[in-house]
Every structure is written in C-alpha cells, then in structure tokens.
Amino acid sequence: MPHVRTSPTRGARIESTMGRVVAGCALIAALTGPLGAQQSTLTGRLHHVWDAEATSDNPDGVAAYVVDDAGRGTRIVPAAPSDRSQQYSFDRRRVEVQTEVIRQGPTNSPSVRVRSLRVIGVVPSPIASLHGTTGLDFITVLCRFADDPTPLLSPSQMERVVGPTYPGMRQYFGELSSSPDVMAGNQVTTVWFDLPQPRSYYVQGTQTAIGTLATDCTTAADAEVYFPAFAGINLQFSSGLATRATAPYDVLSFGGSWTLTLDQQTRDWGMTWMSVEHAENYVVYAHEMGHALGWPHSSGRYGNEYDSAWDVMSRGYLRYELPWGWLTVHTIGAYKDAMGWIPANRRWTPAAGSVTSNTLVRGALAPAQGHLLAIIPSGPNRFYTAETRMVAGHDGTLPGPAVVLHEVDYGRAYVTDSDRNGDPNDAGAMWTPGETFTDSIAGLSVRVDAETQDGFAVTITRGWRLDVNVTGEGTVRSAVAGDIDCDAGTCSHLFPTRGTGVQLTAEPLPGWSLAEWTGACAGRSDCTLTMGDTRTVRAEFRRQLLASAVLERLLGQSLHFAADQLAFIDGLGNGNGEFDVGDVRAWLLDPDAAALQGSLAAFAAPLDPRRIS
Amino acid sequence: MTTSPRAAALLSLALLLTAACGNPATITSDAQATFVVNLTTPHADDGAVLITLAGLPSTPMDVTSIDSRLVVYSARIADTLRIAVFGPIASGPLVQVGPLRPSAAARLDARVEEAASRGNELRAPSSDYLLALRPR
Secondary structure, rough: OEOOOOOOOOHHHHHHHHHHHHHHHHHHHHHHOOOOOOOEEEEEEEEEOOOOOOOOOOOOOOOOOOOOOOEEEEEEOOOOOOOOHHHOOOOOOEEEEEEEEEEOOOOOEEEEEEEEEEEOOOOOOOOOHHOOOOOOOOOEEEEEOOOOOOOOHHHHHHHHHHHHOOOOHHHHHHHOOOOOOOOOOEEEEEEEEEOOEEEEEEEEEOOOOOOHHHHHHHHHHHOEEEHHHEEEEEEEOOOOEEOOOOOOOOOOEEEEEEEEEEEOOEEEEEEEEEHHHOOHHHHHHHHHHHHHOOOOOOOOOOOOOOOOOOOOOOOOOOOEEOOOOOEEOOOOHHHHHHHHOHHHHHOOOOOOOOOEEEEEEEEOOOOOOOOOEEEEEEEEEEEEEEEEEEEOOOOOOOOEEEEEEEEEEEEEEEEEOOOOOOOOOOHHHEEOOOEEEOOOOOEEEEEEEHHHHOOOEEEEEEOOEEEEEEEEEEEEEEEEOOOOOEEEEEEEEEEOOOOOOEEEEEOOOOOOEEEEEEEOOEEOEEEEEEEEEEEEEEEEEEEEOOOOHHHHHOOOOOOOOOOOHHHHHHHHHHOOOOOHHHHHHHHHOOOOHHHHHHHOHHHHHOOOOOHHH | OOOOHHHHHHHHHHHHHHHHHHOHHHHHHOEEEEEEEEEEEEOEEEEEEEEEEEEOOOOEEEEEEEOOEEEEEEEEEEEEEEEEEEEEEEOOOEEEEEEOOHHHHHOOOOEEEEEOOOOOOOEEOOOOHHHHHHHH
C-alpha cells in the first residue's frame, strides 16, 4: 500500500506552519518572561538530537528538547553534566520538567536549565514506538528552502540511497537486523516540497532550528505523505544546515527524534535532518538514521565520540568503494539488541554466581547457530556486552577479528580498551584467545578461550570471587557450611551478590598452627570479609616447633618448616645459618634452648613409628 | 669293637660330613645378625652425629642404643636409614642395627653426614670420621 501521495497543497500548509511558529513564540514568552529570571514547568516528550557542538560537558554533542504535541521544542540543559546520561535514558518519554531560563536560542529555540525532571504516565522503552511500527520504514521527504533553486538531486537518486540495492539503507539495515522486513517500505517523496522560509530563517551559523524545520517540512509534504505509516522521517534539505563551530567548520547533518501531530496522530518519529552535502553519503545517512532509531554514539572513553572503528555510530567512514564512495560497518550488538534484533535464544545472559562457556559467533551475516551477544550486568543502568566481530558483509573493514567488549552506561556504549592508550581500535580493544577481561568491582570476567570458524569460544564468570590459598596442614572454612572448605592449594568460591559477608575460620591439624592470615585477612583470629571485589586470602599453617618435629626434620621426614622457623631453630643452636645436627642437639639437650622453646614434653614422647619401617 | 667294611665306609662319610658341617665360617656366613656400628672420630668431645646407612635390603630393621648415655633416633626413607645420635660420643661402638645378613651389611654405604661438638658447633665431616659394621 503506497503511503506517498501526490499533489501537495503547499500554500495552506505554509499558513498553518506560520501559525504554529507564532503560537510557539507566544508559548515560550509565556513560559519564560524576562530572560534569566523565571522558573517554569514544561510538559511534553523528551527528545534527543545529535545536533550540538561537542564540548567537555557534552562530549557526544547531543541536545535534549522537550517537545509539545504541536512540535514546539524547548532545548533543556541538565543542571549538571553528569545528569545527561540519566536524562538520555528518558528519551522519547513524556516528562514534566521544572526549569529556569538561561538564554534565548536562535529561531524560536529557547534554552532552559533543568531544575528537576520526572517521567509522567506509563513509561515505555525509549524506542517502543518504533518497535510497534511494522518494518521500521522511513519516508524521505525532500524539502527546498524558499530561497534555494530546485536541487539537481532527483527523487530517484534518493531512492537509490535509501533503497534495497547495496549499499542502500534498506539493504544496509536489513543486513544489520538480519530481517528482510526492516525498512522494506522505505520511500522517497516524488517531488521537492517548498519550505515557507528562506534558509536564513532556519539556519544561523552554527545553529539550526530543527523543531521548526521538522514542522515546516512535514507540513509541506503532508498532503502527499501519510506519515503514521512510517517509523522514521528523513528530512532531506536543499542546502546545508548548520556548520561546526570549530575546525574543519564542515556542514552538519543531524539525527534523533521529534514529536509531531500529523494526519491526526500525535506521536514521535525517528528523524534525520540532512544537509544536501550528505544527500548521497551512505555513511552519514546510516549514522543519522541510527540516531533516529535511538542509538547514541559509541566510542572509547577518550572524549572523542568518533574514534571507534567498530560502529557506524562512531567513526563511520571506514571503507571506500566505487561508485558509492565512503561506506561503513555494522552497529554494535548492544544497539541491535535494543532494537530487538538479537533473538532471545541467541542472547547470552550469564546468571549471577555462575561460570559458563559458549561460542559467540560473528554478528555480520551471522551463521544460523551460536550466540550473537553476551550481556553482563555491571551495576544500576550499566552492563557489559561481548560480541564477535569478523569481516563479513558490511563489516568489510574492521580493526581485526576479535571479541569486542563495550560497557553500556544508560544506553550509551563505550569500548572496553585494556591499554587505555587513546585508541579503541588497537590490540587493547581486541580480545583474542588467551586474554581475559576482568572487572573485579562489578564481579565479572570474560575469557576468550579459542577462535572458531565463525567466532570465538568464550567463558564468562559472574560473581565476586574469593580465592583461599592454604599452605601446610589445616583447613579454612566459612561460617556458612558448604561455602568454603579448603584444605590444600587454592580454592575459589563465587559469591553472586556484592557485599556478601564471609567469616573464615582456620582449623589446623594436630601438631600444626595458623601462623597468620595474609592477603585480605590479617592476624590469627577468625577473619570477616565483605565481598566487594575479587579477594585473595592466604592461610599459612606451620608445624608447631615441637622437639619431635624438629627431629623429624633432621631425619628427613618433615619438610614443612618455613624459612624463619628454621632460622629460629638455628638461632637457638649454633647460629651458623644452616639447620643442622648441632641445632637439633641444642634443641633437645641444651637447657637454655629448652627454656626458650618452653617445653620438652614433646621430646619425651615416643617418636613417629615411621622411624623404622 | 669290630667293623665291617660297609660300616667303616659309612663312618668315614659321617666323619667327613661332621667335619664339613662343623666349619662355622662356611655354615653361618649369611645368617641374619645384629651388627654394631663402630665410629672412629678425631675428636674427643663430639656431642651429636648424623649418620646414614644407604643400600638397605627391604626387610625390617631396628636401631638400638649401645650406651645408655646416648640418645638415638632414626628414620628410614626408602633404602636409606638416617640415624641421629646425641650424647657424649667417642670412638667406639655407637649403635647396633639389625637383623641384617652379612652380605647385605657388606653392601651398605655408611657415612657420617654431620657432626657437632658438645657445644653444638657443627663440624664438617671429614675422612677422619669412619664407620664400620661388625657382627655383634
């Protein structure tokens, strides 16, 4: 069923749009009053658009807007930069925001600082509305600024960009989703629609009035397009939008979402705002449509949102193929999973307190069997993902075949780079056989065991591990029966819950005693631990310094004396630095030494019957 | 007394056998016995020695003191017996070991491993320390 109509009714739409602009101004004025002085309440949908200049406070260059049902947006700035992550987790939800005005933005885009923000009503997942849309189809709407000539770019050219032929967006996202239905209904308007205002009305240097552009462009095309049939809207403009405020001052395109009322339906749409410079750029289209699907950037933790070669949502420009130009790679498993593109039976979520092994197969052109993604919780609103990346399909250029780990923090993913050298694409970020990543605070480790034809065998441990190392003859037990019962070598126990209290008791065999606890315990009394990290405890049991034991040592039957014990015995004897028969004589017969050792009772006892065999 | 030629021949054989069986060096040469470990020391004030007898047969053995003033401890590991003797040690009988066949005793490697004075000072064992096993 075609959703693109013909014969747009342009004039009426312009009047309508202008009316909305005026209404928007009036609302903002009512909300704000004199600049910098007023507090107010905003209600609407929270939308994020990657349209801002990256700064140290906002390294992803993402701007948040509260948008009312008519598409009027107010840009909100979190009270503290650290609030931005949590704020993003409310993306596309209905919110009420207590604000204070900080400045009037360009072209009817005020900015306000958030004093408090709360989600109201039923809380769906951020991209629930997209999940409910069959096929995630996008409509590409061609809009011409009022002062622009008709672009040379034809609708048929744009159909190639978003269409089903490699590397068009339907083909690209179809491969990412492993579904032939995804974006199968992508369409392009048949004509360029005229915006009511010249470019200068919408774009001022480094600022773009994205809300007004969204409203005006969709209104212009509304007669041709039945928007509710689409999950997303690409707004392709006839000129460039804002430029970057810093070098190289290039023209930008944007992605995110917006609320509009179109064809009698008020809802949010995934949305892109595309400069004409990117109209045939497959990388930028894929990247901005990723934002429209709700995907944030991913990157290393080095303050550069475009540094990761593992994700279209980061570096992007990764291989050049004629005649299309620059092409990109897949997105990461975490974002595919957020879309529901990882089947539940191929998602590996290890249980707390477990050690499990599986094969993680590659995500691009994945084989029919094997897990595609491991998800390992690491804290509130945080988890790690592990996935295999190998060259296949659109993953045509990768740093290398490897297991790649990301930590996802409020939905935003960061490459786990062990060497922290500023490069998330080198060996430090590629986990290969024999390597183990451990987050002892979060209580997890991921070990790559072997490479297979289509992926890697991986073992994941979840829990807070206590290693108990015992030397000598004795047993270490925990207060909770059955948890720990270690009498030789090293025993390990996984505690599934962080903060678990553990009491350890040392029980030496007769003739032995606990010398001391070392590691996470100290002294000689029972030891109490709180498991908040990987812990190692050593219990050293020593032969008690009985005459019989000293004699057995001389006769070659007892080797379990510590060096300092032997030195002590030597000191009681001849002090020549060696344990010898002279020392034992002193130990057995010398009255002074006998006084030091405290008792000769053990000496008087019969020797071990093993003495003659 | 008269003897027949047959009786005379039997008597001659009996005497011959008697003479043969009566030679103790031949008849008792490898019977198990207790052996005395004899020490030769260059010192007159040894207070402790640690000796080893290596190459023991697999049969059980015991070690006992000869001099009540000496305290003796021993332990066997595989075919080696380690014996520690404490007290006023001088040249002469040290301990006794057995039971042991003389042929096995002859194969033993007997050594003084360590020696100490009565002031507990270690003395390096030298060729002046000698051990010999003799049947008791």
